[in-house]
Amino acid sequence: MPPTGPVRTAPRVCPLCEATCGLTLTIEGTTVTGARGDRDDVFSKGFICPKGASFGELDADPDRLRTPLIRVDGELREGSWDEAFDLVAARLRPLAEEHGPESVGVVLGNPNVHTMAGALYPPVLLGVLRTRNLFTASTLDQMPKHVSSGLLFGDPLAIPVPDLDRTDHLLLLGANPLDSNGSLCTAPDFPGKLKALRRRGGTLTVVDPRRTRTARLADRHLAIRPGTDALLLAALTQVLFEEELTDPGALAGHLEGLAELREAVRDFTPDAVAAACDLDAGEIRTLARELAAAPTAAVYGRIGSCTVEYGTLASWLVDVLNALTGNLDRPGGALFPLSATDRAPRPAGPGKGFALGRWTSRVGGHPEAKGELPIAALAEEIETPGDGRIRAVIALAANPVLSAPDGSRLERALDGLDFMVSVDPYLNETSRHADVVLPPPPPSRSAHFDFAFNGFAVRNQVRYSPPAVPLAPGSMDECEILARLVLAVGGMHGADPSAVDDQVIDRTLGKAVADPLSPVHGRDAKELAAALTGPGGPERRLDLMLRLGPYGDGFGADPAGLTLARLADRPHGIDLGPLKPRLPAILKTRSGRVELLPPPIAADLPRLRAALTGVPASLVLVGRRHLRSNNSWMHNVPTLNGGSNRCTVQVHPADAERLGLTDGGPARVTTEAGEITLPVEITDTVRAGVVSVPHGWGHDRPGTRMAVARARPGVNVNQLLDGSRRDPLSGTSVLNGFPVELAPA
Numbered sequence: 001m002p003p004t005g006p007v008r009t010a011p012r013v014c015p016l017c018e019a020t021c022g023l024t025l026t027i028e029g030t031t032v033t034g035a036r037g038d039r040d041d042v043f044s045k046g047f048i049c050p051k052g053a054s055f056g057e058l059d060a061d062p063d064r065l066r067t068p069l070i071r072v073d074g075e076l077r078e079g080s081w082d083e084a085f086d087l088v089a090a091r092l093r094p095l096a097e098e099h100g101p102e103s104v105g106v107v108l109g110n111p112n113v114h115t116m117a118g119a120l121y122p123p124v125l126l127g128v129l130r131t132r133n134l135f136t137a138s139t140l141d142q143m144p145k146h147v148s149s150g151l152l153f154g155d156p157l158a159i160p161v162p163d164l165d166r167t168d169h170l171l172l173l174g175a176n177p178l179d180s181n182g183s184l185c186t187a188p189d190f191p192g193k194l195k196a197l198r199r200r201g202g203t204l205t206v207v208d209p210r211r212t213r214t215a216r217l218a219d220r221h222l223a224i225r226p227g228t229d230a231l232l233l234a235a236l237t238q239v240l241f242e243e244e245l246t247d248p249g250a251l252a253g254h255l256e257g258l259a260e261l262r263e264a265v266r267d268f269t270p271d272a273v274a275a276a277c278d279l280d281a282g283e284i285r286t287l288a289r290e291l292a293a294a295p296t297a298a299v300y301g302r303i304g305s306c307t308v309e310y311g312t313l314a315s316w317l318v319d320v321l322n323a324l325t326g327n328l329d330r331p332g333g334a335l336f337p338l339s340a341t342d343r344a345p346r347p348a349g350p351g352k353g354f355a356l357g358r359w360t361s362r363v364g365g366h367p368e369a370k371g372e373l374p375i376a377a378l379a380e381e382i383e384t385p386g387d388g389r390i391r392a393v394i395a396l397a398a399n400p401v402l403s404a405p406d407g408s409r410l411e412r413a414l415d416g417l418d419f420m421v422s423v424d425p426y427l428n429e430t431s432r433h434a435d436v437v438l439p440p441p442p443p444s445r446s447a448h449f450d451f452a453f454n455g456f457a458v459r460n461q462v463r464y465s466p467p468a469v470p471l472a473p474g475s476m477d478e479c480e481i482l483a484r485l486v487l488a489v490g491g492m493h494g495a496d497p498s499a500v501d502d503q504v505i506d507r508t509l510g511k512a513v514a515d516p517l518s519p520v521h522g523r524d525a526k527e528l529a530a531a532l533t534g535p536g537g538p539e540r541r542l543d544l545m546l547r548l549g550p551y552g553d554g555f556g557a558d559p560a561g562l563t564l565a566r567l568a569d570r571p572h573g574i575d576l577g578p579l580k581p582r583l584p585a586i587l588k589t590r591s592g593r594v595e596l597l598p599p600p601i602a603a604d605l606p607r608l609r610a611a612l613t614g615v616p617a618s619l620v621l622v623g624r625r626h627l628r629s630n631n632s633w634m635h636n637v638p639t640l641n642g643g644s645n646r647c648t649v650q651v652h653p654a655d656a657e658r659l660g661l662t663d664g665g666p667a668r669v670t671t672e673a674g675e676i677t678l679p680v681e682i683t684d685t686v687r688a689g690v691v692s693v694p695h696g697w698g699h700d701r702p703g704t705r706m707a708v709a710r711a712r713p714g715v716n717v718n719q720l721l722d723g724s725r726r727d728p729l730s731g732t733s734v735l736n737g738f739p740v741e742l743a744p745a
């Protein structure tokens with residue numbers, strides 16, 4: 001049906017990647033017919049990318065599920081919301097009661113960090129379930145950074161971000177923001193910010209085995225051998241010590257373990273690492289000297305430095321370098337954002353510290369990190385009989401069948417479950433195994449607030465978007481879906497979903513009024529709860545967080561402070577200023593200082609030392625992202641799945657010739673774990689000895705309902721992995737830099 005009704009516009013922060021651009025949606029009746037960059041947005045100032053521009057198409061995708069699906073006699077059929085939640089309550093709760101909390105596994109996917117529901121309800125769900133079987137996309141992604149921040153700063157969420165707008169020197173490793181739009185560094189128009197850095201005379205160095213679009217912007221591109229960034233960073237650290245170039249500046253009094261660190265990196269000289277990294281030792285020295293000499297500098301590493309064998313070590317060394325050069329926590333360096341829903345800063349002092357491996361997984365004995373187990377260990381926890389086996393899975397916004405190693409094995413495991421629920425807008429490779437699929441509405445119909453990304457933003461700011469279009473009849477807001485799920489598994493099936501929010505509000509306010517440091521200390525919690533505004537429970541919770549937050553009104557303590565009502569009056573957001581130093585108050589280590597050489601890191605260094613003399617594989621695989629793609633779920637939009645966004649294996653001309661491969665011809669990529677066959681793309685943008693395959697493809701599995709994706713399915717690169725390659729400290733899968741063989745097919 002063509003859209004009908006009056007044409008209007010509405011602002012909406014884009015939920016499709018970490019850049020959080022403000023969009024102006026054009027709406028005809030109840031259909032989003034266009035999206036452009038919102039020039040008045042306080043943060044993004046009009047920037048938009050092709051994904052944001054296709055917001056309307058994605059929003060109106062005819063393959064989106066509109067009603068719940070329920071498995072009856074083995075078949076998924078459309079059902080009502082009541083039927084769906086009745087079934088969840090009838091099946092899940094008895095299972096957990098009979099077999100214990102660990103019998104329910106929870107899987108959280110990436111889009112949870114892009115929705116209000118995903119921020120507000122999974123913690124409540126986990127609190128009700130009390131299961132330790134939690135698996136998220138983080139162990140395919142940034143867990144090494146959480147671990148290194150936990151160890152260095154005592155808080156796994158204290159992740160410094162490069163001060164892109166003010167830095168003089170940026171050393172960027174394993175990130176390609178021109179295609180990804182940035183990650184753990186929320187910056188609308190990342191490309192423009194890199195160009196501005198060059199224009200103001202700054203220096204950009206990019207370390208990447210591929211000559212990416214980002215590398216092409218750089219002053220210097222180092223085509224490192226995949227997986228060896230930790231060696232390079234250790235050598236940079238070694239040079240700083242050897243040449244007396246360390247200068248922590250204002251940080252000096254807040255650092256612990258400097259002498260021990262110096263000793264720990266002694267062996268990692270540029271000459272010692274050069275062969276393993278396949279870089280020139282002289283160039284490594286130059287880089288270290290430039291980093292030290294720059295008025296301000298920031299070191300920043302992402303996917304290519306995380307999802308590798310030494311991911312935690314590399315993530316740690318990134319911030320070690322920021323600290324040793326005095327750039328940690330200073331303008332122009334790497335700073336800790338202060339988001340509007342953070343806890344208001346507290347006086348500095350020792351904290352509880354960060355512990356790793358407080359428990360281990362049942363089957364493989366994998367240590368937990370940040371309360372999570374490696375997602376690569378999910379299948380074995382379902383398959384292996386015994387006490388504590390996972391019998392049911394709740395998957396929220398997750399597609400591990402494509403995103404995690406060995407999806408085929410995981411599919412078999414999911415089929416063996418007693419019960420599975422997916423909250424997902426699509427019937428896809430993972431949700432098709434569920435007994436109940438609960439579909440959230442399209443993004444135009446949900447309110448939006450960036451709980452996660454404001455904490456990683458290069459400028460402090462806050463924005464809230466109400467739903468641009470009312471909910472369609474018969475659909476349910478995702479916050480309500482998750483609240484009802486909490487009630488169904490928590491023995492309160494059928495209660496009003498606002499009960500979930502009220503409980504959280506009461507608990508939070510109860511603590512706040514008892515806390516001598518809170519602006520509401522000593523006040524009446526009930527009265528405060530009654531003062532919260534917003535159309536529903538989730539908004540009242542947001543109002544609460546804003547009001548108790550660092551910019552909040554403290555329920556009257558600061559009459560000019562932030563409330564949801566004030567924020568809602570500013571549809572293009574409120575600028576809260578550039579990032580400011582936050583040390584030492586942000587530290588939660590036991591020493592109350594930055595712990596430069598934490599024991600788990602020291603214990604992992606011998607592994608890195610061994611890499612100095614290891615024999616590199618002759619051919620290794622790395623991933624890549626395409627601007628018009630996002631992980632596994634945007635291939636069902638025609639304008640995004642076409643043209644140059646293709647699932648090919650990129651091969652250097654020298655390798656292609658050596659292996660007898662022709663451009664466009666099929667090649668077979670093989671590992672000890674599996675094989676895939678896909679077209680060859682010969683390009684010198686990958687270095688010799690490296691091939692590149694994107695992830696998120698492989699939409700030819702049966703039983704899905706994604707017609708566009710299915711017509712151009714690609715192959716699943718994660719079928720080359722069995723999950724046994726992991727960064728030991730973080731449990732993160734090695735998705736980059738693993739050995740492969742390649743031959744014409």
Ligand SMILES: Nc1nc2c(c(=O)[nH]1)N[C@H]1C(S)=C(S)[C@@H](COP(=O)(O)OP(=O)(O)OC[C@H]3O[C@@H](n4cnc5c(=O)[nH]c(N)nc54)[C@H](O)[C@@H]3O)O[C@H]1N2
Nearest residue numbers: 109110111137140141397398399400403423631632633695
């Ligand atoms: N080989 C390789 N594998 C990788 C990576 C890599 O670089 N290489 N990258 C990894 C990274 S960084 C990540 S984050 C993971 C991502 O892994 P996942 O989180 O598993 O995958 P996604 O494709 O992001 O989306 C998950 C699901 O969310 C659903 N979804 C979309 N919007 C919503 C919504 O609003 N609500 C709900 N409930 N569901 C929604 C989609 O339909 C999809 O099924 O993949 C990882 N896998």
Ligand SMILES: Nc1nc2c(c(=O)[nH]1)N[C@H]1C(S)=C(S)[C@@H](COP(=O)(O)OP(=O)(O)OC[C@H]3O[C@@H](n4cnc5c(=O)[nH]c(N)nc54)[C@H](O)[C@@H]3O)O[C@H]1N2
Nearest residue numbers: 174175176180183226227302303304626627629630631736
């Ligand atoms: N268009 C698009 N945007 C996205 C996504 C998407 O799928 N598509 N996914 C989103 C998500 S969930 C995330 S986490 C972010 C990720 O954002 P980024 O971290 O920027 O991820 P990539 O674009 O994959 O860039 C990783 C780079 O690391 C390089 N690399 C591989 N191995 C190594 C290595 O050993 N060392 C070094 N130095 N480099 C290496 C790869 O060649 C690649 O260019 O992107 C987000 N944005």
Ligand code: SF4
Nearest residue numbers: 014017020021049052
């Ligand atoms: S860069 Fe990211 S947030 Fe901005 S429009 Fe594109 S997809 Fe949306």
Ligand SMILES: [Mo]
Nearest residue numbers: 110137141142
């Ligand atoms: Mo990610």
